[in-house]
Amino acid sequence: MTETLTFYTNPMSRGQIARWMLEETGAPYETVILDYGTTMKAPDYLAINPMGKVPAIKHGNAVVTECAAICAYLADAFPQAGLAPDPAHRADYYRWLFFAAGPLEQAVTNKSLGFTVPADKTMMAGYGSFEAAMDGLEAAVSGKTYIAGNRFSAADVYVGSQIGWGLAFGSIEKRPAFESYWAGICERPAYLRGKEIDNGLMPKQEG
Known part of the structure; x- marks a missing residue:
C-alpha cells in the first residue's frame, strides 16, 4: 500500500520550494494550506513542526521539515524520479x-x-x-x-x-x-x- 504524502504549506512561503520538488517527483500528494498566526500555530500543526512554520511533509509516519531536508528526503524516497545524483x-x-x-x-x-x-x-x-x-x-x-x-x-x-x-x-x-x-x-x-x-x-x- 502506498504511503500517504501530505504537504503543509502556505503559497506565500518557502513552501514554493518544496512544491517544486514534489512536482519533480511525480508522486501524488495532498496539500494542507495553513495561515500565519492561526492554523500554523495551532496544536495540531505544532505536533508536526514545533517551530510553527512551513513547509513540512508527512510521508506515512515520517515527518520532515526544512526545505533542504525535504528536497533531499524526497529524492531518496522516490528514486525513480532520478533526483539524487550517482x-x-x-x-x-x-x-x-x-x-x-x-x-x-x-x-x-x-x-x-x-x-x-x-x-x-x-x-x-x-x-x-x-x-x-x-x-x-x-x-x-x-x-x-x-x-x-x-x-x-x-x-x-x-x-x-x-x-x-x-x-x-x-x-x-x-x-x-x-x-x-x-x-x-x-x-x-x-x-x-x-x-x-x-x-x-x-x-x-x-x-
Missing part, C-alpha cells in the same frame, strides 16, 4: 545543498535585515561576509548547467530557488553566472506547474 557526484550534491541552506541563507537574510558582520567578527559568522557567500555561490554554478554532475537533482531545486528568488527580489547580486544558471532550469515543467498551483492559491487582490 555516487560519483554526491559530494557536490551535499556540499552545495547544505551551503545554500546554511551560509547562503544566513548571508542573504542578514543583508535583507540590514545587518552586516563587523569586519573583525567575520570569523565568528558561518558565512564570513555577504560578499564571500556570493563568491561561493558563483563558484558553485559557474560554467554549469546543473550543480552536481550532468543531470538535474534536488540540489538544483533548492539552490535554483534561492537564486531565482534572489534575482527577482534583489536579495542577491545579479552576476552573469547566476542569471545563466537560473535561465537553464526555470522553464522546467515541474517548476512551472508548481508556480501555477501556488499562484492560484494566493490571496486575491481587490481591484
Whole structure:
C-alpha cells in the first residue's frame, strides 16, 4: 500500500520550494494550506513542526521539515524520479545543498535585515561576509548547467530557488553566472506547474 504524502504549506512561503520538488517527483500528494498566526500555530500543526512554520511533509509516519531536508528526503524516497545524483557526484550534491541552506541563507537574510558582520567578527559568522557567500555561490554554478554532475537533482531545486528568488527580489547580486544558471532550469515543467498551483492559491487582490 502506498504511503500517504501530505504537504503543509502556505503559497506565500518557502513552501514554493518544496512544491517544486514534489512536482519533480511525480508522486501524488495532498496539500494542507495553513495561515500565519492561526492554523500554523495551532496544536495540531505544532505536533508536526514545533517551530510553527512551513513547509513540512508527512510521508506515512515520517515527518520532515526544512526545505533542504525535504528536497533531499524526497529524492531518496522516490528514486525513480532520478533526483539524487550517482555516487560519483554526491559530494557536490551535499556540499552545495547544505551551503545554500546554511551560509547562503544566513548571508542573504542578514543583508535583507540590514545587518552586516563587523569586519573583525567575520570569523565568528558561518558565512564570513555577504560578499564571500556570493563568491561561493558563483563558484558553485559557474560554467554549469546543473550543480552536481550532468543531470538535474534536488540540489538544483533548492539552490535554483534561492537564486531565482534572489534575482527577482534583489536579495542577491545579479552576476552573469547566476542569471545563466537560473535561465537553464526555470522553464522546467515541474517548476512551472508548481508556480501555477501556488499562484492560484494566493490571496486575491481587490481591484
